[in-house]
Amino acid sequence: MSGEKVAIITGSTSGIGLSCAEVMAENGINIALHGLMSDDEGNKLAAEMAEKYGIKTLFDGANLADPASIKAFMARVHKEMGRIDILVNNAGIQHTESLHDFPDDKWDAIIAINLSSVFHTTKYAVPVMRKQGSGRIVNIASVHGLVGSANKSAYVAAKHGVVGLTKVTALENAEHGITANAICPGWVDTPLLQKQIQAHADANGLPYDEAKRSIVTTKQPVPEMADPRMIGEFIMYLSSDHASAISGAALPIDGGWTAQ
Ligand code: NAD
Secondary structure (H helix, E strand, C coil): CCCCCEEEECCCCCHHHHHHHHHHHHCCCEEEEECCCCHHHHHHHHHHHHHHHCCCEEEECCCCCCHHHHHHHHHHHHHHHCCCCEEEECCCCCCCECHHHCCHHHHHHHHHHHHHHHHHHHHHHHHHHHHHCCEEEEEECCHHHCCCCCCEHHHHHHHHHHHHHHHHHHHHHHHHCEEEEEEEECCECCHHHHHHHHHHHHHHCCCHHHHHHHHHHHHCCCCCCECHHHHHHHHHHHCCHHHCCCCCCEEEECCCHHHC
């Protein structure tokens, strides 16, 4: 893929998004980095990546809970970088609590950040990609876009929504050279999950490593978490010219979780 391509990766200051940015940078793709980080830190990260890989970068700290900020972010990338070839909707948050106790504000935030933001970025990107005659949209859903787990009502609802939205995006744009796919990871070793493991360790008086193994093997036959880099490599493949026949799919990387 040529260095003229531009990728927008939401939530690329951490975890899966950051690994994805590194893989794409290694492939010479210009990158709009994004996430909740100060402008100073974000601009530093963007400058380091630009220098290391000889690509163009920018950083934006748009709050994905706010549609106006999302629109401004997308317009800024388009104006400053000239194209939008790849959109990776990756940012996400989690809150675990039983449905009957689930705080309303957490529900609203998870639906806004994990689901509605995907609608808003995609709505902006699709006309640009159609004009260019090609595009790749990769939405980071979750196994929780395919199956449920107790205490994750908002997250499961949002991720099932992302899988559905991905299918519609794929169907509407199939004749415009645009593919849309959802990736459905199981456990991935990132700050988002590390918080859940620590909470499990604290609640059950377990050492962190024991809590980690217990959380992973409760759901996954493969007793190891995926490394974020594994997800980044797969996003890169789906974003490449080789993947033009894959569209509208929800693809698990889940250590066998959903095979059961
Ligand atoms: P992470 O916590 O490491 O990173 C999340 C990113 O989202 C950060 O860059 C953060 O700044 C950004 N973000 C959060 N709220 C935001 C907001 N309001 N506005 C803008 N940016 C915001 O998480 P991760 O584990 O790398 O998760 C990335 C994606 O993968 C999420 O959608 C998550 O649901 C999904 N996922 C993760 C796992 C896992 O085990 N870690 C499994 C399945 C799916």
